[in-house]
Amino acid sequence: MSKQYVEVSKFLSYVLRHQPEVIGLTLDNEGWADINTLIVCAEKEGKQLGLSLIKSVVERSDKKRFAISEDGLRIRAVQGHSLQQVDINYKQQIPPELLYHGTATRFIDSIREQGLMAGSRQYVHLSSNEATAVAVGQRHGNPIVLKIKALSMYEQGFKFYQADNGVWLAKTVPFQFICD
């Protein structure tokens, strides 16, 4: 993706997952924003976003971070929200035996004590492949990939969800389900 696309993608992630109010935007309960309103609000803040630019960023997003509604009028982030009022009706799924979580080595002591916590986001994010987890961990520092006994967790009553882009979500991961 070009530098401009990455910038727009980060901007969309920020306003659609975390802080729509910084540009005067409101999201509905399922996280949708009206695209025309988004364009107007962004422009007031000095950010030029045309409809075609937004559409190509959505289509080319490496992780398929965003979705456009069937009528083409609304946009939302498919996962990653910290906004508590957004309640996406994720599909509950039976997870594979193992899922992966990339983090930084400096968090390990705290994770050992508390398990994986969602922190400011609504969910702990897990992936079905190790490479994605390495990349996620690198964002925080010296990366380490934790293997999660997801199926055992599920069998003990923990719920797993999957976002439209394949990211796995759980409210928490107790440390006992992290492989040695």
Ligand code: HQG
């Ligand atoms: C860590 C990206 C201390 C956790 C990715 C992580 C992902 C703890 C950090 C999505 C902890 C939170 C989310 C505990 C968890 N003590 N640290 N008990 N429990 N942590 O950014 O998973 O590219 O909120 O390990 O692909 O890094 O933006 O979560 O290191 O799917 O689309 O606390 O964001 O997607 O960091 O990333 P984050 P994350 P995008």
